[in-house]
Amino acid sequence: xxxxTSKSVELIHLSLDNVSVAYSNARVVHDVSLTxxxxxxxxxLGPSGCGKSTILRAIAGFEPVVQGEIKMDEQLxxxxxxxxxxxxxxxGMVFQDLALFPHINIADNIAFGLRGWNEAxxxxxxxxxxxxxxxxxxxxxxxHSLSGGxxxxxxxxxxxxxxxxxxxxxxPFSGLDASMREVxxxxxxxxxxxxxxxxxxxxxxxxxxxxxxxxVSVVNQGRILQTDTPYQMYHEPxxxxxxxxxxxxxxxxxxxxxxxxxxxxxGVLSTDGSHSFATDQAIxxxxxxxxxxxxxxxxxxxxxxxxxxxxxxxxxxVVLPSKQALFCFASSHHxxxxxxxxxxxxxxxHLVMFAQGNS
Numbered sequence: 083x084x085x086x087t088s089k090s091v092e093l094i095h096l097s098l099d100n101v102s103v104a105y106s107n108a109r110v111v112h113d114v115s116l117t118x119x120x121x122x123x124x125x126x127l128g129p130s131g132c133g134k135s136t137i138l139r140a141i142a143g144f145e146p147v148v149q150g151e152i153k154m155d156e157q158l159x160x161x162x163x164x165x166x167x168x169x170x171x172x173x174g175m176v177f178q179d180l181a182l183f184p185h186i187n188i189a190d191n192i193a194f195g196l197r198g199w200n201e202a203x204x205x206x207x208x209x210x211x212x213x214x215x216x217x218x219x220x221x222x223x224x225x226h227s228l229s230g231g232x233x234x235x236x237x238x239x240x241x242x243x244x245x246x247x248x249x250x251x252x253x254p255f256s257g258l259d260a261s262m263r264e265v266x267x268x269x270x271x272x273x274x275x276x277x278x279x280x281x282x283x284x285x286x287x288x289x290x291x292x293x294x295x296x297x298v299s300v301v302n303q304g305r306i307l308q309t310d311t312p313y314q315m316y317h318e319p320x321x322x323x324x325x326x327x328x329x330x331x332x333x334x335x336x337x338x339x340x341x342x343x344x345x346x347x348x349g350v351l352s353t354d355g356s357h358s359f360a361t362d363q364a365i366x367x368x369x370x371x372x373x374x375x376x377x378x379x380x381x382x383x384x385x386x387x388x389x390x391x392x393x394x395x396x397x398x399x400v401v402l403p404s405k406q407a408l409f410c411f412a413s414s415h416h417x418x419x420x421x422x423x424x425x426x427x428x429x430x431x432h433l434v435m436f437a438q439g440n441s
Contacts, residue, residue: 095120095280096141096248101150101160103133103140109148111136111304118248118280123271125283125295129327133304134284138250141282142175143168154247174246174279178253180237182225188212189221192239211239214273230258231266238270242277249274249281255290267293288328292316300324322436325368330397332408333366335438344433347404348374348382348426353433368434369408371397376412380425384410386418400426 096118103111111133118124126134139145141152143165152160154173159166174195182191192211193204212218215235225233234254241249255263271294274281283294291298292312299309300323307321319325322333336346338359344351346367359365376398384400387407396417398410410426418424 093120094118095122095155096282097151097153098137098141099151099153101137101140101147101152103136103145104148109304111140114150114304114306116299116306116309118282121275121278121280122296123274123281123283123294125285125291125298126301127285127288127291127298127327128301129286132301134301135252136304137301138252138282138284141248142173142250143171172244172247173250174241174244174248175250175252176237176241176254178256180233180254182233182237182240184225187222187224188217188228188236191225191236192243194240195244207243211243214276215239216269231262234258234266234270235273238273242273242279245277246279249279251281251283253284253286255285255287263287263290264293270294300327302327317434318432319368319434322366322368325434325436329370330409331368331370332406333436334369334406334408335404336365336367336435338363338365344435347402347406348428351428351430351433353435357433357435359435359437364438365435366438368436369428369430371409371411373428373430374400374408374410374426375429376410376416377425377427380427382426383423384408384426385423386420389418389420398424400424402426 094117098114098116101111101114102109114137126137128134136145140147140160143159146165147160148162151158159171189208192208196204196207208221212221215238217232217235225236228236255267258266267290285291295312297309298312298315299306302323308315308319308324315324316328319328325331334346334348336344338361339345339350340361341355342353344353344365344367351367384402386398386400388399390397393414395414396412398412399407400410401407
C-alpha cells in the first residue's frame with residue numbers, strides 16, 4: 083500500500099481561541115487554544131474525564147462556549163452567547179458507538195446523510211466511497227454481517243459522504259482489539275488524506291494518536307498542556323504530566339552542578355546549557371526505557387525486579403544502588419533472572435529535566 087503523507091500546512095482551517103466550556107456553571111474546559119490546517123489530522127489525547135470529548139462536542143456545536151471563539155475558515159461557529167447549529171457547520175462526526183442502522187444495507191447507511199442529492203449523485207458517491215474504503219461489492223450486505231473493522235470503515239464513509247469540511251472522531255477505535263486497531267488506524271489516516279478532509283481525533287491511546295495524527299494536543303483537567311508532533315511530544319515533553327502520560331518512563335533524581343552538568347545515580351550527565359535551573363538545585367531527569375540499556379561492561383549495576391518479554395527485546399524493571407527504580411531495554415538474547423544484577427548505561431541524546439516538586 084502506498085503511504086500518503088500530509089502536505090505542508092499553511093492555511094488555518096479550524097481555530098479555537100481561548101475557549102472555555104461549563105456544565106452548570108462549573109468550567110470543565112479552560113482557555114483552550116489550538117489550530118488545525120487544511121487537510122491536517124490532529125488529535126486530542128488524554129485520560130478519561132479530562133475534557134477532550136467536551137472540546138470535540140463544542141466544535142461540533144453540541145455544547146455552547148462560555149468564553150473564547152471557535153472559527154472554521156474564518157467563519158464564526160461559537161462564542162459566548164452564539165452557537166451555530168450543528169447542521170450548519172459542515173462537520174461530520176464518527177462516534178465510539180458507530181450507530182449504523184441495522185435494518186438498512188451498507189449502501190443506504192452511507193447514503194443516509196446525502197439529503198438533497200439526486201439518485202445518480204448518491205449512487206456515484208456511495209460507489210466512490212465503497213472503493214475508497216475497500217468494500218466494493220458489499221453494498222447490499224447489512225451491518226451485522228461485517229467485521230468490526232469493516233463496520234468502522236462504513237461509519238467513516240457515512241460521515242465523509244456529504245464532503246464535510248471537518249471530520250471529528252470521538253474514540254472510534256476503542257471497541258476494536260489491539261491487532262485490528264494497528265491495521266485500521268493507518269488505513270483510516272490514508273483514507274482521510276486521499277479525501278483531503280481535515281480531521282480531529284479524540285483518544286486516550288497514545289499509539290493510536292501517534293499513528294493517526296500530524297500533531298497531538300495532550301489534555302488534562304480541561305487544559306491543553308502541549309501541542310506538538312508525535313516525535314517532539316515523545317522526546318521533548320514540556321510538562322511532567324505529558325512526559326509521564328506519553329509512553330513509559332521514570333524520573334531520576336539529580337542535582338545541578340552547573341549549566342553544563344547534572345549529577346545523578348547514573349553518573350554526571352551533560353546538558354546543552356539551555357536550562358534555567360540554579361546550581362545545586364534538585365531536579366528530576368526523565369528517563370525512557372530506551373534511554374537505559376543493558377551493558378555487561380558498565381561499572382553501574384542494577385537488580386532486576388520484574389521483566390516483560392516483548393519479542394525483539396526484554397523490558398526490565400531494575401533498581402539502582404541508590405534504590406531508584408527504572409525501566410531498561412535489553413536484547414531478547416539477554417534473558418536474565420529476577421534478582422540478578424546486570425550492568426546498565428544511559429544512552430541519551432538530550433536531557434529532559436523538571437524541577438522537583440513541580441506538577
